[in-house]
Amino acid sequence: MRFSTRGRYGVQIMLDLALHNAEGPISLKSVAERQKLSENYLEQLVPELRKAGLVKSVRGSQGGYVLAKQPEDINIGDVIRVLEGPIAPVECTNQTGTDCCEKTQFCVTREVWVKVSDSINNVVDSISLADLLKAAEKEDGQMMNIFEE
Amino acid sequence: MRFSTRGRYGVQIMLDLALHNAEGPISLKSVAERQKLSENYLEQLVPELRKAGLVKSVRGSQGGYVLAKQPEDINIGDVIRVLEGPIAPVECTNQTGTDCCEKTQFCVTREVWVKVSDSINNVVDSISLADLLKAAEKEDGQMMNIFEE
DNA sequence: TGATATCCTACTAAACCAATCGGAATTTGT
């Protein structure tokens, strides 16, 4: 049971943008360098975040991307769903009622996948970009301590 | 974010075995027919459930599979993990501490995946085969009512 | 002995993933 790299990279990108939010448009090149990801590949991902209204783009030289909302108003769930598609552990999870299958037993097991899917959504929707920012700052502090010892 | 068919079929198989638990060994052929799945494909999955101690096999004519434990002692999480591998939404989720990545930001995002993974495991480990049995009986009852109306 | 099973391994077509590539359009700075 895996997310693809898309969701993971997406969260990394958004956090990177959040960390440099004050510096104006951030180029994908710099994100790719810091995060050690392929710029070309990110180029494929970020437009989807833009179309979803999570980032804004500035074209041309000195252009780049900025968050479209405040970090506390962006949750990780949106980022993941944009890039990974709906969180449906099996195909019929988010279909309605009986139109997904004829087998009684399957529809019983369907309850399992619905619960799993609800639980994942709850977790990722309860984490905002601001939460990650806080964690990142804290972690930096700990790093410092380690290095200073 | 998807499970493969392996986990889904696995739960279907186990529930099917549970529903026919009193009838002695159940052949994969009959499971495949009832669940409308490929017998050959199931033949690939069920031995893994056997090696994991979830079912027992009886070889030869009139042979088949039976649950290795009582339905209330088998949880869905075990079934899924056997067939799908560990529930780790991204690669480093279940690695320890710092040996997975050098990037601070990535390790911050790692917390997200750990929480997701914990949450999924909690859900699937809280559902036993006996729970699904109960749900299946109830659903059958409802079906009956619908048909009798 | 024959039918019915599990068991085991190899193979395959299709889909998906992660990444690469090439080039068009847009904007900034000189």
Next chain:
DNA sequence: ACAAATTCCGATTGGTTTAGTAGGATATCA
């Protein structure tokens, strides 16, 4: 006006995974 930087867009590709097929060896029952 021009060059550099950058987003934008679509096509292509190599590799892996998925879902299923196929064939035969082994075991058991009637």
